[in-house]
Amino acid sequence: CFCFVRVYNEFVSFSTCFFNSFPEGNECIKANVKSCGECIQVGAKCGWCTDPEFLKQGEATSTRCDELESLRKRGCGAAKVENPRGSQRVLKNTPVTNRNKGADKLKPEDITQIQPQKLTLSLRSGEPQSFNLKFKRAEDYPIDLYYLMDLSFSMKDDLENVKNLGTQLMLEMAKITSDFRIGFGSFVEKTVMPYISTTPAKLLNPCTGDQNCTSPFSYKNVLKLTSNGRKFNTLVGQQQISGNLDSPEGGFDAIMQVAVCGDDIGWRNVTRLLVFSTDAGFHFAGDGKLGGIVLPNDGKCHLENNMYTMSHYYDYPSIAHLVQKLSDNNIQTIFAVTEEFQPVYKELKNLIPKSAVGTLSANSSNVINLIIDAYNSLSSEVILENSKLPDGVTITYQSRCKNGVIGEGEMGRKCSNISIGDEVSFTISITTKQCPKMGKSETIKIKPLGFTEEVEIALNFICECDCHKDGIKNSEICHNGNGTFECGACRCNDGRIGRQCECSTNEVTSEDLDKNCRKDNGTDICSNNGDCVCGTCECKKRENPEERYSGKFCECDNFNCDRSNNKLCGGHGRCECRVCICDTNWTGSACDCSLGTTTCLASNKQICNGRGTCECGTCKCTDPKFQGPTCEICPTCPGVCTEHKECVQCRAFGTGEKKDTCERDCSYFNLIMVKHRNELPQPGQAFPLMHCKERDADDCWFYYTYAVNNNTEKEVHVVEKPDCPEGPDIIPIVAGVVAGIVLIGLALLLIWKLLMIIHDRREFAKFEKEKMNAKWDTQENPIYKSPINKFQNPNYGRKAAAL
Numbered sequence: 001c002f003c004f005v006r007v008y009n010e011f012v013s014f015s016t017c018f019f020n021s022f023p024e025g026n027e028c029i030k031a032n033v034k035s036c037g038e039c040i041q042v043g044a045k046c047g048w049c050t051d052p053e054f055l056k057q058g059e060a061t062s063t064r065c066d067e068l069e070s071l072r073k074r075g076c077g078a079a080k081v082e083n084p085r086g087s088q089r090v091l092k093n094t095p096v097t098n099r100n101k102g103a104d105k106l107k108p109e110d111i112t113q114i115q116p117q118k119l120t121l122s123l124r125s126g127e128p129q130s131f132n133l134k135f136k137r138a139e140d141y142p143i144d145l146y147y148l149m150d151l152s153f154s155m156k157d158d159l160e161n162v163k164n165l166g167t168q169l170m171l172e173m174a175k176i177t178s179d180f181r182i183g184f185g186s187f188v189e190k191t192v193m194p195y196i197s198t199t200p201a202k203l204l205n206p207c208t209g210d211q212n213c214t215s216p217f218s219y220k221n222v223l224k225l226t227s228n229g230r231k232f233n234t235l236v237g238q239q240q241i242s243g244n245l246d247s248p249e250g251g252f253d254a255i256m257q258v259a260v261c262g263d264d265i266g267w268r269n270v271t272r273l274l275v276f277s278t279d280a281g282f283h284f285a286g287d288g289k290l291g292g293i294v295l296p297n298d299g300k301c302h303l304e305n306n307m308y309t310m311s312h313y314y315d316y317p318s319i320a321h322l323v324q325k326l327s328d329n330n331i332q333t334i335f336a337v338t339e340e341f342q343p344v345y346k347e348l349k350n351l352i353p354k355s356a357v358g359t360l361s362a363n364s365s366n367v368i369n370l371i372i373d374a375y376n377s378l379s380s381e382v383i384l385e386n387s388k389l390p391d392g393v394t395i396t397y398q399s400r401c402k403n404g405v406i407g408e409g410e411m412g413r414k415c416s417n418i419s420i421g422d423e424v425s426f427t428i429s430i431t432t433k434q435c436p437k438m439g440k441s442e443t444i445k446i447k448p449l450g451f452t453e454e455v456e457i458a459l460n461f462i463c464e465c466d467c468h469k470d471g472i473k474n475s476e477i478c479h480n481g482n483g484t485f486e487c488g489a490c491r492c493n494d495g496r497i498g499r500q501c502e503c504s505t506n507e508v509t510s511e512d513l514d515k516n517c518r519k520d521n522g523t524d525i526c527s528n529n530g531d532c533v534c535g536t537c538e539c540k541k542r543e544n545p546e547e548r549y550s551g552k553f554c555e556c557d558n559f560n561c562d563r564s565n566n567k568l569c570g571g572h573g574r575c576e577c578r579v580c581i582c583d584t585n586w587t588g589s590a591c592d593c594s595l596g597t598t599t600c601l602a603s604n605k606q607i608c609n610g611r612g613t614c615e616c617g618t619c620k621c622t623d624p625k626f627q628g629p630t631c632e633i634c635p636t637c638p639g640v641c642t643e644h645k646e647c648v649q650c651r652a653f654g655t656g657e658k659k660d661t662c663e664r665d666c667s668y669f670n671l672i673m674v675k676h677r678n679e680l681p682q683p684g685q686a687f688p689l690m691h692c693k694e695r696d697a698d699d700c701w702f703y704y705t706y707a708v709n710n711n712t713e714k715e716v717h718v719v720e721k722p723d724c725p726e727g728p729d730i731i732p733i734v735a736g737v738v739a740g741i742v743l744i745g746l747a748l749l750l751i752w753k754l755l756m757i758i759h760d761r762r763e764f765a766k767f768e769k770e771k772m773n774a775k776w777d778t779q780e781n782p783i784y785k786s787p788i789n790k791f792q793n794p795n796y797g798r799k800a801a802a803l
Contacts, residue, residue, distance in 0.1 A: 002476070018172065025544075026067055026070070026546065027042055027043050028043065028047075028065045028066050029063065029065070029066055029452070029541065030037075030545060031046075031065065032541075033062050033726045034061060034062060034083050034707035035466060035486070035487070036050070037463055037464040037466060037468060038065075039064070039082075040125065040465060041434065043125065043126040044124060044125070044127035044232060045067050046066070046067065046068075046083075046338045047066065047081045047082060048064050048065050048066075048083075048470055048487060048488075049064045049074075049076035049081055049273070049359075049488065050080050050081070050467055050488035051076055051077070051488055052488045054074075054075070054076050054080070055499075056551070057550060057551050057552045058526075058530060058538070058549060058550045058551050058553070058554075058556075059537040059548065060499075060539065060541075061499055063548065064488065065238050068081065070546070072562040075573070077357060081186075082465040082467055082490070084124060084327055084465060084466060084686060085124060086122050086462065087122045087126065087129075088119060088120065088129050088131060089120045090116050090118075090119045090131075091116075091118040092116060092117040093115060093117070093122060094112050094116075094117055095112065095675055096112050096113055096115050096134060096135075096136040096497060097111045097112045097113065097138050097358055098136075099111065099139050099140060101106050101140055108142050108179075108268055108271060109478055111138050111141060111452070113136055113137065113141070113453055114448065114451070115134045116131075116133070117453075117455060117460075118453075118455070118456045119131065119458075119462065120458040120459075120460065121430060121457060121458070121459055122460045122462055122779040123393075123431070123460065123461050123462065124310075124432075125432055125433060125462075125671065126431070126432075126433065127431070128431040129429070129430055130427055130428065130430075130432075131427075132426070132427055132428075133425065133426045133427075133428055133446070133455060134423060134425050135424050135425070135426070136422070136423040137382075137419070137591070138419065138420075138422050138424055140270065141271060142180070142271065143177050143181070143270060143271045143273060144177070144179050144180075144182075144225050144267060144271065144272050144273065145173075145181070145182050145183070145225075145274075146182075146183040146184070146185065146258055146272075146275070147162070147163060147165065147183065147185070147275045147277065147373070148184075148185045148258060148275050148277065148744055149185070149186050149187075150186070150187060150188070150251065150277060150279065150280065151186040151214075151239060151240075151242050152189070152215065152249060153241050154279050155241065155277075155279055155364075156241045157364075158279070158360075158363055159236075159323070160363070161363055161364045161365050161367065162234055162236055162277075162364055162367065163233060163237040165232070165236070165367065166228075166229035166231070167229040167233055167420070169228035169368055171184060172372055173372075176372075176375070178433070179227075179270075180227065181225040181226055181227050181266070182226065182227075183221075183225040183265060184222045184223040184236055185221045185222055185250065185265075186222055186254075187249065187254035188218070188219075188242045188433055189216055189221045189250040190218050190250050190288070190311040190312060191218060191220065191311060191312060194539050195548050198411065198598055202296065202536060210695065211275050211772070212577070214240040214241065214242045215331065216242045217242065217308075218250050218253050218254070218256035218308045218311030219253055219258075219263055219307070220259075220306060220307055220308075221251075221261070221307075221525065222234045222239065222306070223236070223304060224264065224265060225265060225266035225267065225268075225801070226266075228442070230458045234693065242430075243569075248250055248280060248281040248282055248283045249280045250282070250283055250286075250311065251276060251282045251607070252283060252316045252317050253311055253317070255274070255276065255317075255356070256299065256317045256322060256325060256374060257301060258274055258331075258468045259322070259325040260301045260325055260496055261301035264301065264303050264306065267329070267331075271328055271331065271450070272329070272330055272331045272453070273331075273333075273334060273371075273378075273448070274326075274331050274333045274334065275334050275367075275371055276333060276334065276336065276337075277336040277337075277360060277364065278338075279341065279360070279706050280548050281341060281344055283316045284314055284318060284319060285297065285317060285321070286316075287316055287564060288314075288315030289315075290326075291312075293313065293314065295313060295314050295315060296314070296315055297315055297316060297317040297321060299315045309433060311544040319351055319352075323351060324354070327385065327449065328452055330452045332355065332378050333355040333448075334356050334357075335349065335358070335375040336358050336360045336367060336371070336374075337359070337360055338359070338360050342357065344493075347358045352634070353383060353385070353449050354378060354381075355796065356377050357374075358370035358371075358374050363412050376466075379421070380416065380418050380634060381414060381415070381416045381417075382414065382424065382449075383413055383414040383448065383449045384392075384397060384413045384414070384426060384428075384446055384447070384448055384449075385413070385446070385447065385448075385449050386387065386444055386445065386446045386600065387444050388444075389444060390433035390442040390444075392433040392435075392436070393429065393430065393431070393432045393442075393444075393459065394430070395429070395430050395431075395444075396409075396428070396429045396430075396431075397413045397427070398412045398426065398427040398428050398429075399411070399412045399413065399417035399425075400424065400425045401416070401417050401418075402418065402422060402424065409522065413426075416639040428446065429455070430459070430530060432459075432461060433539040435462075436461060436763075440463070441458060441460050441462040443456065443457060443458050444457050445457070451705070457579060467488075468487065468492035470486065471484045471491070472484065472485045472493040473485070473487040477490065477500065478492065478501040478502045479496070479498070479581065480489075482496040482502075482532075483501035487706050495701070497533065497534055498534040501537065502536075503533070503534025504704065506510040506729050509698060514532050516532070516536070517530075517532035517536070517537050517553065518553070519555060526538075526553055526554040527551075528558070528801075529554035530554035537551075537552060537553055542559070544559075547559040550577070553639035556576070556577035557575075557577070557580060558575045558576060558577075559575060560575070560578045561578055561580045561590070562580060562589045563591070564591070566590075568580075569581075569582065569590055570590045570593075572591040572592070586618070593615075593616035593617070595617075596617060597614045599614075599615075600614035600617065600618070600619050601630065602628060603630075603631050607619075608620075608630055609626065609630055609632045610630040610633060611631040612626070615723075625778065627687065627708050627712070628708060628712050632760045633708045633712075633714075634688075635688045635689060635690045635706055635708050640690050640692070641692035641693075642693060644669070644692075645694045646666075647662070647666030647668075647669070648671075648692075648694070648702075648704050648716055649696060649702065649719060649731055650666055651671050651701070651716075651720070652673065652702070652718040652720070653696075656696065656697075668714060669706075669715065669719065670713060670714065670716070671716050673717075673718055674717055674718045674719055675719070675721075676718050677703050678736065679717075679719075680703065680717050681705050681717055687703055687708060687710055688708070690707065691705050691707060692704050695746075699724065700722035700724040700725075700781065701722060701787050702719065702723070703718070703723070704716055704717060704718040
């Protein structure tokens with residue numbers, strides 16, 4: 001359930017409940033605003049009509065706020081529409097510096113890498129203001145590098161290699177810049193008992209055995225930034241190792257002081273690098289409780305005689321606190337740590353923008369290469385960041401980097417692989433969704449991380465219309481001075497309501513006032529389409545913001561008019577109080593009747609070919625023989641059959657002169673084939689009909705009818721079999737010839753078979769005769785011996801012996 005409550009100057013006059021909310025669409029109408037200033041804050045599409053006569057009876061003041069096109073259609077002239085637009089003005093636009101190494105030396109403040117530097121934006125709600133920002137990495141840009149080293153006992157061999165770092169690093173950095181300065185600081189741990197030893201005696205020499213170590217300390221600024229490399233070597237050579245109890249070190253305390261003590265460190269407004277060298281982990285916020293320290297780090301400088309003096313008083317800083325201070329002071333951090341602690345510091349790098357991690361060898365012998373590589377990595381990437389935005393303000397970035405690479409979203413903030421002298425650009429869009437309290441201006445800043453240069457942007461908010469300043473307070477128009485007349489409407493004083501502030505909030509429920517809202521003394525208040533407010537109908541709003549009720553009693557609307565082609569007023573008029581007001585050259589209850597005659601002109605430029613009248617843009621043919629859109633078609637006129645003969649022949653039989661171009665030239669009619677002539681359409685149809693009989697090249701007659709139906713479609717019915725002249729029936733002849741040939745073939749086959757039988761019998765008889773006349777030799781072989789021997793049993797014939 002969606003409850004809609006109408007409010008008049010903080011007085012709730014009526015509440016009703018609907019079971020469906022407003023659809024997506026006209027946000028201007030849905031906002032239900034009461035003044036021009038509120039209207040222009042709804043969105044960039046909204047305008048306010050200042051014409052005092054703009055509203056119709058029953059329309060609420062809030063309907064002055066509408067989309068610009070809708071206001072125009074409703075009759076508000078362009079000069080009467082308040083629609084202020086945002087703007088921008090560049091206040092400082094110094095070009096980026098084109099400087100080569102070896103050229104005249106410039107002061108850091110005279111080098112420009114970002115353009116423009118200052119501008120003002122006037123923002124209207126919902127309307128983005130965009131500008132381009134250019135960044136160019138300057139040649140020979142100055143660099144300040146501060147080396148912050150862990151001097152716990154495990155870093156003893158590293159200290160030996162760092163003692164000569166100054167001069168060696170100066171030589172290497174000279175290849176990058178002619179203006180390089182280096183500084184040195186060291187740290188160990190907080191000087192609170194649990195961190196350094198178990199006995200006070202260990203404070204003087206916390207190392208074991210015969211090792212000579214200095215007393216522990218939290219952070220010491222050994223050497224302010226200088227261009228004297230030899231001085232760096234000398235002072236670092238004088239440093240001694242110290243010690244502590246636990247493995248994690250107090251490096252975060254040192255980083256915080258290096259970041260915030262700019263004067264003591266000597267930072268310039270140039271590229272600032274902090275090299276943090278250690279072989280151990282780190283303590284962070286909360287670990288101070290182990291030593292009884294509970295106060296959060298205050299993020300301020302506490303150096304006295306170059307020593308951090310409040311390590312026993314303030315806890316370690318948090319990571320987020322360090323990120324803020326490093327960013328605020330444009331410091332890029334290089335973590336030079338041993339292999340063992342690489343995973344820890346890589347995770348830390350992900351939390352600290354513009355930082356890098358390098359693997360430090362066991363004795364720091366590779367520290368120069370590590371620094372050079374890390375610097376090249378950091379300086380080849382530019383990442384834009386902005387200061388905190390006011391409430392309701394959003395910002396988007398689009399980058400255009402090297403080789404035409406375009407970045408959107410978060411990737412739109414950065415460009416990578418930038419070499420010295422390369423130029424990249426960003427498109428930055430700033431949008432506000434609301435006005436701040438009192439319309440107060442705000443200032444934001446955008447800068448590349450790790451760089452001191454920035455763009456300062458003043459934001460001015462458009463919270464009121466121009467006509468607001470011309471408002472007449474206590475105007476007589478607003479019921480004897482009960483409101484301010486501004487922008488064509490009354491803005492009522494507290495306690496007053498109504499379009500002209502004519503009623504007190506105490507009177508809105510009066511029964512007498514409700515009588516003024518009943519049409520013809522009926523029972524329905526405001527025709528059930530509105531609310532009675534101060535004796536005047538305020539019409540309800542429809543779910544569709546384009547649909548409105550109006551009238552003294554909300555009896556009118558602009559959506560219940562006649563329709564044509566499913567369009568209100570045929571799309572050629574507007575609906576006013578349920579009656580179509582037609583556009584020029586249109587008439588009819590649904591504005592569907594055109595008064596123009598252009599569509600009725602025939603090819604001879606006569607209206608309806610002189611054989612009809614033009615009604616609503618359509619010809620009504622008065623000559624029954626003629627039909628068609630412009631009364632030019634005569635199906636029964638002489639010559640029709642001849643005109644269509646070739647196309648009928650090619651479409652129906654695939655013959656004739658147009659058989660090769662049939663599809664192109666003859667697709668203008670619908671073809672219907674019939675079997676017999678008596679199936680052709682006969683006279684008496686609802687439309688004229690022409691019977692045709694034409695002869696083809698083979699002297700065959702084909703029959704068809706030609707007509708134009710009531711839908712102005714051409715129809716041709718064709719008998720599918722042409723009528724050809726009589727002649728010998730070749731098919732029976734061919735059949736007889738074929739049958740004769742077959743019989744002759746069979747007779748020849750039988751004769752051949754008979755001859756073969758006679759021949760075979762003669763040959764067999766001859767064989768038998770020769771067999772009978774043959775004489776054979778019957779003499780016996782003299783060496784022949786019969787293979788049969790006969791023997792007789794001696795007992796054969798005797799009686800058997802008695803047993």
